[in-house]
Amino acid sequence: MRASKRRSQHRWLILSLLVGLVVGIAAYASYDHFYLKPQIEAKEERTRRKYETELNRHRAVEQRLQNETRTATSATDKLMQPVNQAEAKPFMKILEANHFSGTALMIRRGKIILNTGLGYADAESGRLNGPETLYQIGSIQKGLTAVLLMRLVEQGKVHLSDPISKYLTGIRTGKQVTLRMMLNMRSGLSLTRAQSASLSDAGIVRWSIANLNYGTVRYDYQPVNYVLLAGVIEKVTGRLYADLIQQEIFKKLKLTHSGFMPELFHESNQAFGYSGPINNPYAKRYTEPSVNYNRELGTGNIYTSAGDLYQIIKAVNQGKIISTASLKALRNLDNGQYTAGVYNFGGYTLTHGVVASQSAGTMIDTSGQNAVVLLANTDKITQSLIKNLYLNMIKGV
Numbered sequence: 074m075r076a077s078k079r080r081s082q083h084r085w086l087i088l089s090l091l092v093g094l095v096v097g098i099a100a101y102a103s104y105d106h107f108y109l110k111p112q113i114e115a116k117e118e119r120t121r122r123k124y125e126t127e128l129n130r131h132r133a134v135e136q137r138l139q140n141e142t143r144t145a146t147s148a149t150d151k152l153m154q155p156v157n158q159a160e161a162k163p164f165m166k167i168l169e170a171n172h173f174s175g176t177a178l179m180i181r182r183g184k185i186i187l188n189t190g191l192g193y194a195d196a197e198s199g200r201l202n203g204p205e206t207l208y209q210i211g212s213i214q215k216g217l218t219a220v221l222l223m224r225l226v227e228q229g230k231v232h233l234s235d236p237i238s239k240y241l242t243g244i245r246t247g248k249q250v251t252l253r254m255m256l257n258m259r260s261g262l263s264l265t266r267a268q269s270a271s272l273s274d275a276g277i278v279r280w281s282i283a284n285l286n287y288g289t290v291r292y293d294y295q296p297v298n299y300v301l302l303a304g305v306i307e308k309v310t311g312r313l314y315a316d317l318i319q320q321e322i323f324k325k326l327k328l329t330h331s332g333f334m335p336e337l338f339h340e341s342n343q344a345f346g347y348s349g350p351i352n353n354p355y356a357k358r359y360t361e362p363s364v365n366y367n368r369e370l371g372t373g374n375i376y377t378s379a380g381d382l383y384q385i386i387k388a389v390n391q392g393k394i395i396s397t398a399s400l401k402a403l404r405n406l407d408n409g410q411y412t413a414g415v416y417n418f419g420g421y422t423l424t425h426g427v428v429a430s431q432s433a434g435t436m437i438d439t440s441g442q443n444a445v446v447l448l449a450n451t452d453k454i455t456q457s458l459i460k461n462l463y464l465n466m467i468k469g470v
Contacts, residue, residue, distance in 0.1 A: 194345065296372040334369075
């Protein structure tokens, strides 16, 4: 009897020890999962974000040194000079009638007929807009993201028919959605809410995937497509998106007036954005929260001058960044449809971007000999205004 009782007690002791061990493991696992792991991940995220911020600052310092040492014969410097030919008079009237405040660059048959500023870059100090003024270009950047992706296609590292799941995990429709569909805004993907805190590039991509909404596969302009494409580019190259743009486009074209946010705030020629009423646009200066440009990975955190923007799009359209054959394959839609970051009309392209009370628009033919570039710091440049100026300029109005 006593032996049986001792065996029973022994079993209960062993069972208690096992239960205690299981509870202890579960408690530690919970502590590790819900506290330690998030703390470590948060620390790693802060380290990555700090590194990327410092790298952007380094690029900006390098860019400003280039600005100081550029030669007077450079194409960039020529596009910094004010021009207002008599033949541009009717276009100036159109801009004034539209209460345009910003920089306007117009080139007809290879000749600059207008390169001037209207309104104030800084109303408080009285600093005027001009050819040298720097603005954010918003969604025009998406076209550059598309070109970076196509460079990887040329190198055989990526195919536009690849599903996004080949590169990024966690996307529910990842096996059905291709890179091509994302380039043309036909993926059905959108965000359920806006990112509320600044993150590293990898953090932005992870956050976007975690907050995806899955809709109908049809044309729907959703910037998250390009955030994820920037993630693909970084995954395949092992390099930061901004570094690739700097090396493959800015430096290649010897541009000295283009960079990434937030370094615009350190530029002496920056245009402030204003959001006052049309009869008094400078009544309210826009203050941009850092998260607003941080979350625009691959979609809208570049700033530039009108001259630099012209050179970028001209170089792309002329096949100087990727081949003309690759460019044609990339932009597989025409008749003004959105494709790979541009509205493609075949013989010319239109681009458009709005961000931080600034807006930008271009219309440039494939030769680069005819172009309209508008960068504004009040209200929104409409696509109809860009088309009106370009088509009338071509007609010789």
